[in-house]
Amino acid sequence: MNTMYITHHAGYLHEMGVLHPDNPKRIDAISDQLIMSGIMSYIVSYHSFSRASDKDILRVHTLEYLNYLRSLVPKKGSYCYIDMDTIMNSYTLDAAFYAAGAGLFAIDSVFGKNFNNAFCATRPPGHHACHNRAMGSCFFNNIAIAARYAISKYKLKRLAIIDFDVHHGNGTEEIFADDPSVLMCSFFQHPFYPDTRLIHSQNMCNIPVDAYVDGAFIRDIVNRKWVPAIESFRPELILISAGFDAHREDDMGQLNLHESDYKWITDILVEMSEKYSSSRIVSFLEGGYDMSSLGRSAVLHIRSLAKL
Incomplete structure (x- = not known):
């Protein structure tokens, strides 16, 4: 089991x-579909690990930003609105520390040679969070924190971040531009x-697309743009911001992907990881708000990671 x-x-x-569309039922949607698919016995599930440290x-993120978030934590039973999409309850900051910690646990596990790859089904998501700003339901940029941790601890010279959410991963882009x-x-x-x-x-190989494009259009982008960039870069680790809200059934966006497109993209990335990064991939849940398509898409993504 890898x-x-x-x-x-x-x-x-x-x-x-x-x-709010980003709610705890999203995790249940994935876990329920994993159980029904029968693949839980072929992967290893972890529910306990350490929080990320300051x-x-x-x-x-900046110290001023971290202190700002701490100052906003509301009393139990109330909410603090950072903006209309990004809202804290009394447990939010703790959850954000654990969501970031999941990525660090996964990084240590894939470099410890116990596992090839990991999928982090945690909340809150992260790819909109900038170095000093929460937005888009994101508080800490989980994938960026994992990337910086991997570079620092394992002395990586090159890693790739792949983001297939329907929304622009603006926070990740801001943090790593010109790196x-x-x-x-x-x-x-x-x-x-x-x-x-x-x-x-x-x-940066970040490609804006028009509403209503389909999986064939996206597959062409991956083949023409992503694959040559990854092959030229030869990453020692691949990280994925896995948002499943570009699915045709998800009302949060207007792209027309099918769950089979997510499997196809993941198959490509697994192949790239085998060539360049000793099969090491860590994937992070970002978007995906239609429960049925989220669960189906995440299961095929995980199935592809596990080569099942």
Whole structure:
């Protein structure tokens, strides 16, 4: 068994109101589909690990920002609105520390040669969080924290971040723009939330696409843009911001992907990891708000990671 499934109870305690699309039921949607698919016996599930430390968070975020979040933690039973999409309850910050910690646990596990890859089914997500700003339901940039940890601890010279969420991973892009140790590849619907400026730098292969494009269009982008960039870069580790909200059944976006497209993309990345990164991949849950398509897509993503 070479694939880890990592989640934590703290992600269930963080909630932003009954009408918010990013809610704890998203984790259940994935775990329920994993059980029904019959592949839970072929992967290893972890529910206990350490929180990220302040030192881990501060590799990416500023001390002023961390102290700001701590100052906002509300009393039990109340909410603090950072913006209309990004809301804290009394458990949110603890959940954010555990969501970041999941990535660090996964990094240590794949470099410890116990596992090839991991999927972190944690909340809150992270790819919108900038170095000093929470937004888009994201508080800490989990994938960026994991990347900086891996570079620091394992002396990596090159790692790739792949983002297939329907929304622009603006926080990850801002954090790593012009960083020669990181290649970022993504596609995202444009114009669309967060409608932030695209940063043009040599280490970014981030491609805006029009609404209603389908899986064939995205597969062409992956083959023509991502694959040559990854092959040229030869990453020692691949990290994935796995958002499943570009699915045709997810009302949060207007792209027309099918769960089979997510499997196809993951198959490509697994092949790249076998060539360049000793099969090491760590994937992080980002978006995905239609429960049925989220569960189906995540299961095929994990099935591909596990080569089942």
